[in-house]
Amino acid sequence: MVLKIEHLTGGYAGVPVIKDINLTIKSGQALGIIGLNGAGKSTTIKHILGLLRPQKGKITLNEVSLNKQPTAFKRQVAYIPEVPVLYPELTLKEHLALIILSYQLNEEKAWVRAQQLLQLFRLEDKLDWLPVHFSKGMKQKVMIVAAFLADTDLLVIDEPFTGLDPLAVTNLIDLIKEAIATGKMVLMSTHILADAEQVISNYAVLNNGAIEVIGSISDIRLHYGLTATDSFDKIYRILNQEQRHARFS
Numbered sequence: 001m002v003l004k005i006e007h008l009t010g011g012y013a014g015v016p017v018i019k020d021i022n023l024t025i026k027s028g029q030a031l032g033i034i035g036l037n038g039a040g041k042s043t044t045i046k047h048i049l050g051l052l053r054p055q056k057g058k059i060t061l062n063e064v065s066l067n068k069q070p071t072a073f074k075r076q077v078a079y080i081p082e083v084p085v086l087y088p089e090l091t092l093k094e095h096l097a098l099i100i101l102s103y104q105l106n107e108e109k110a111w112v113r114a115q116q117l118l119q120l121f122r123l124e125d126k127l128d129w130l131p132v133h134f135s136k137g138m139k140q141k142v143m144i145v146a147a148f149l150a151d152t153d154l155l156v157i158d159e160p161f162t163g164l165d166p167l168a169v170t171n172l173i174d175l176i177k178e179a180i181a182t183g184k185m186v187l188m189s190t191h192i193l194a195d196a197e198q199v200i201s202n203y204a205v206l207n208n209g210a211i212e213v214i215g216s217i218s219d220i221r222l223h224y225g226l227t228a229t230d231s232f233d234k235i236y237r238i239l240n241q242e243q244r245h246a247r248f249s
């Protein structure tokens with residue numbers, strides 16, 4: 001299994017936002033995308049999900065091209081968005097049934113898995129609830145349950161930790177660890193590095209739409225000259241200084 005992004009340049013309505021992005025994620029690997037607000041993390045994710053059309057470059061998953069075989073590509077990708085997207089008229093059970101149908105899962109096995117996931121996130125007695133009855137965190141948990149139920153080769157997660165209670169964060173981290181251990185690929189955008197560090201060891205730092213550095217936590221610490229006592233978060237201050245310097249020079 002492999003996700004390859006090659007020379008991806010893209011953005012919105014002809015305005016380039018991300019420039020010449022190259023990255024590869026192999027089976028059992030997780031990559032974090034980090035960077036300041038507006039760096040291009042969500043835009044990169046939207047391209048990988050096929051929601052935006054690239055101006056240049058290509059994206060393939062297990063050699064299936066997003067451009068040439070979008071349906072086959074998308075069937076191998078599950079997405080946990082930053083803001084939950086639910087159908088107001090569908091119950092939790094109907095949302096899960098939709099996942100089972102659209103990802104062509106074995107129904108019997110999928111409902112067993114759904115029960116496990118629902119119990120983990122304390123949603124097992126809410127199958128008949130409509131989204132209007134869910135709190136913000138509960139909606140997020142529904143998106144997590146749906147994504148892990150889909151059991152795809154690639155899991156794309158956009159800023160997952162905000163709004164979840166600490167128990168749910170731990171459960172999500174455990175599920176991501178389990179996915180990686182079973183050979184899945186994970187791409188996660190996040191600002192909460194302390195949580196991300198528990199599960200992700202490789203990062204791409206986006207700055208102004210381009211990858212500034214990609215590698216292990218120690219590669220990145222070295223790149224930004226962090227000392228042993230500096231927290232990983234310090235790179236945000238350095239990126240901010242770089243941008244200020246670029247603006248005023």
Ligand SMILES: Nc1ncnc2c1ncn2[C@@H]1O[C@H](COP(=O)(O)OP(=O)(O)OP(=O)(O)O)[C@@H](O)[C@H]1O
Nearest residue numbers: 011012015017035036037038039040041042043044
């Ligand atoms: N729908 C849109 N139309 C036009 N420009 C957009 C749109 N969405 C985002 N942008 C621009 O694209 C750039 C990158 O935005 P993006 O949302 O990818 O950043 P991000 O790294 O995900 O930021 P954040 O950490 O705030 O979520 C920004 O300059 C933003 O203004």
